[in-house]
Amino acid sequence: MTGFSEAELHGTAMAKTYFALVPSIVGEALFGRLLAIWHDSWIRGKGDEPLLEQLVTDQILDDPDLGPIARNVASLWYLGMWFQLPAEWRNVHGAWANDVTFVVSPQSYTEALVWKAIHTHPPAAKQPGYGSWALPPVTTEDAS
Amino acid sequence: MKTTSSRTSSLTPPLPPPINTPDSLKEHLQTALMIEHSTIPPYLCALYSIPNGENVTASTLIRSVVMEEMLHMVLVANLLNAINCPPKVKDPKFIPTYPAYLPHSDKKFVVQLLPFGTDAIETFLKIEMPAPLGAPPQSGDFRTIAQFYAAIRQGFEYLCAQPGGEKKLFVGSASKQIDGSSWYYGGGGAPFAVDSLKTALEAIAEITEQGEGYDHTLYDGDNRFGQVDELAHFFRFNEIRAGRRYQATDTPNGYPTGAALVVDWSARFPMAPNPKVSEYADRPEIHQLMMEFNRTYTKLLGSLDTAFNGTPSELLKAVPLMYDLKYRAQTLMAIPSGRGDGTTVGPSFEYAP
């Protein structure tokens, strides 16, 4: 889902927190379904990137129940934030008390992967050090 | 010096001390540089294994020691440059293979890459152990680092006592000296230039006193250098072990009896000891992250090497690399090792040009 390796996801030390957070907001049943279908897509699409992408799109992202949750899981990893689920979703599944837009914790902010993706650091955290900004940026080509 | 261990009798002329030629002094100073550096990866592992916001006092104490070890590296480089010997840092042989003995020590204990914990702190106490009262200088197979520096001090004194000795010894270029606050900052004190016996002895005093204490006290005696007196390293680690701060009435031989210092030994990433890249050859995701760490580390050593060899401003580039190293280490420490024992991966500090 994120484009980061499992090791990199573990490296944020946020996995446990997010794994507990999502069902606490949307309920075990939907979260369980999301995981099961994700697992299914992953097994079927293993080693075939375009197939996996197709399966995830069809089975999860285009699913009106699971799509919004999956996007929010990606937002957790990328931004450390939970966004209130869309109104259409809430109309069907009711209002969950915890389903509000919020930053999970100071750690979730500092571990947000978007900054890694764009080769920098979250503002006010993981400071890069004096003068680093004057150097040519790392680009995706250098990094891989 | 009032006495030296090599002086056996007042009737026979004193034997020269073990370090008695410029070449020998250079060799031992290079070893000192390696010793200073060899303590840093273990300290960093303990420090980085503490999650942000946990064990705040303990991590502040460890960090302050690391900063001073870095200062010591700079001071030893100044000593080497003062006598016109290029400090060697970027060299595979410069990095110990952990677990390792301190270079040229008496091999009574091994130094390991461990997460924060009692084992790590016990080792740190051994590293920073003050020399017993009256302990002799030791130029090799040393028991304490202080005794090794005592031998280096003797070497400086002996060579300078020879006719024209000081002038002949201190022939290094002043431009290679790293001093003041232009390039070096962030704690641990300010480095100063070495260009004479007096400044050389001051540098050695600063190094040993920050480690083991000034004149057999708890403190580093830094107020003599216009800085605030701090506990010497040994006693800072002892505070963590004891879970208690020292107070003014405490002595080096006793335990700290001041305020409680709350340590949560479980608030750490349980990094598996002495990680090696080779262990993760079959796990490419982890292997890659470890390699990236080692490349950053090696780059850092390269920056230090350049800074110590005529381009002090390169130290500015070392700071971003230090930070980068930290973030990479913390990432590694959060990744399960897959050993099934609850441990995590960690930084291996291996040479990777």
Next chain:
Amino acid sequence: MSVSQSPSGNYDAIIVGGGPVGAHVAKELVAKNKRVLMLEAGRAGGLTYQGYRSYVDTYYTRVIKDTNSPYPYNPSAPSPNDTDIVKIVKGTPDIIGYQVEMGPEAFGSTYLRQLGGTSLHWLGTTPRFCPNDFKLKTKYGRGVDWPLTYDELEPYYGQAEWSMGVSANKGDQEMHGIKFPRGYDYPMERIPMSYSDQVIGKAVKGKTVNFSGKDYPVQVSSLAQARNSIPRKGYTPVGAVGNPDVGQRCEGNGACIPICPVQAKYSALKTIAALLESPYFTLLAQAVVTKVTLGANGRVNGVEYVRYETEGLGPNATFTATATIYVLAGHAVENAKLLLASNVANKYNKEVGRNLMDHPFSYTWALAPQSMGSFRGPIQTSGIETLRDGDFRKDFAAFRTDVGNAGWDIVNYPPNGDVTEALGKNVFGKKLRSQLANTLPRQVRIGYDVEQLPEWKNCVEIDPTYKDALGCYRPIIKYDVSDYSWQAMVEAMKVSKVVFDALGIPTKDQHFHGRIAGVADSKHYTSPDGKRHPLNFIGAGHHIGTHRMGFTKSDSVVNSDQQSWDHDNLYVVGCGSMPTTGTANPTLTAVALALRSTKAMLGQLR
């Protein structure tokens, strides 16, 4: 200290407000062994390292990371917030926040009432004013002149730069007649210019724009900044309050606004923490001054203040404090509000609260064809300073060009929108990662701090209808922008065009105006040639005017010493005293003016 206690005794001076200006007045008076009481309306939480760090953690967890987001909400001493500022519908005031906005334009600037003041969230940019900024009327027939010249203020600029810790190279700053005395240099070397500054600087080399028939170079230069860099001889950088090893250098945190996590950026907390070592200095926080009182002789004989124990709840208690002289250093808006509430300083005219100004900040943005290394370093390290003065000021306003380092920042607050938008389009996995990597670092944003002229109708007022939880007046703002500034925003786009073209940015990726979702409402301006231009601007946070200094008691609130024309023991200091805005971020000049004014204060306290 509990609410019922209040410091007793007679003070030489009472300073209202613990921001950079008040702190520097205190510093000079205390240095001469004068007894100073500082009354601060907000809390003093930033004085401990842990307290300050708690602001950083708060910032991390705020959904909207606006200028005051790290700092605790305080209903007893409220501050205006970015999120309170909305488009003004004619006839309907915006009363959402603390500040009541009457329009016609929204006044989009904020400040902070807490110890350290707005210097907690300021950017830290510290250029000097140009000599011609002090004589706009004489030179260009616009606005008014200042009752003092650049040369008269010059020594105090130097003093302010050394006190606040400004990093700059003299040579970069010598333009538009800005001169330095022989032997002077800034206390620290200039902050390294960012990679994108360097790329832009190289691209525009030799390029010009034509303003009112004259060519001006488009040239990128390093900004003077109050953040720690490599010290020059004789200067020791001041690190974080309570943890001086931290913040010895700017570490590139990229969050200057709203909070420098390591305190490498100057804040008044540093000056105040040092003052607290002195027995001559007393600080009283959570003390909101409500009234300046006069004696029968027309001189100020006290200030009344309310102390609150818990924000918004009380208990509260009212006290009076007395001193020989009184210095209002509470911010341009707060100073005006207090003068109006006290019905003082208005014997000769009705200037109090009038001539409110800002630097309307217009901006343009583009997507460069290659990585600019955006989102790295201090938010701003360079500017295009060449258009801060010139004959065109007869026709339209001058401006300072801000070359940003944080991508499209204020345009659409990346990266949250970029991530959610991509996910909404089913972009995920490696594609998402590379899409972000291949766009965000290419973002360029060029903004303009545009000069604004003093106008009577732009003002701060009070009205009993609008009061805060403590019963104090909320400021009512009336604000408009004249054609002099609008036209400059149109002209400024020429500069952006030069930069964007020089970077090889295709026209479709160049943006000069318009509305991006969730951002300031689009406005329009019709230029003299009849063309209608869509334009955006927001506030720069540079509140100027409101108690301006002048030549005579009929044209102004204070004289060139920032001393009230009406009450000789009352000083009203800060950006509110400035008669015109120039184009420079005003804090350095406000501090320099304050330092100069302390000479008069000390003369009175002799």
